[in-house]
Amino acid sequence: MTALSPRRTFSGTALKTIACITMLVDHIGASCIEAGILTPGLDAGTLSQDTLSAYPLYRLDMVLRFTGRLAFPLFCFLLVEGFVHTHNVKGYLGRLVLFGLLSEVPFDLAFFRTPFFPGAQNVYWTLALGVLAMAGLRHFEKENGLPGWQGLVFTGRWH
Incomplete structure (x- = not known):
């Protein structure tokens, strides 16, 4: 055996x-x-x-x-893991915004054949909003670890 x-x-x-x-x-x-x-x-x-x-x-x-x-659920999981383990949320958010800016023109060229297409943006902007939502929840967290009403309003989660 x-x-x-x-x-x-x-x-x-x-x-x-x-x-x-x-x-x-x-x-x-x-x-x-x-x-x-x-x-x-x-x-x-x-x-x-x-x-x-x-x-x-x-x-x-x-x-x-x-x-x-x-891909997207995996990136979201990794985003949450990165947020939980980072010591610099502003730097983390800044890198997401920087990559969003750098990849916007190639994204628009690949999918819409124009250097700027205002109707859709790359996924980095969605991920950056996710980091902002997590930062808002953390910032307004109560002493017992639950989100405060301000954090819920900040993220748009009230139900």
Whole structure:
């Protein structure tokens, strides 16, 4: 009889790697197939829905996008872990905003074919808002560890 090996866990680096790979897979589907790099008729609206469903790239796109759905929850988990363990929330937030600014033009070019598209922004802005919400909850935390009413108002959670 052999002893069972000890339980192994994912490291933060492994989770970041998985999140980055699944995000890349998702972005390949979104930018190359849906935004029209590989399917010029799709973004121009010249492909009908019947033609599209039979299109092999459409099926590939579904696989890529479904695989990519794993990225955001992983990044959110890592964001919370980073927030809990950071000693400098302002620096953490600043880095998110900096990467949001640096990646906005490439994001808009890849997905909307224009250097600035006001209708959508990259995910760094959503993550930065998440850090702001956590910082607000922490700032207005009661002595018993529960969020105060100001923290709930700050984050918009009142139900």
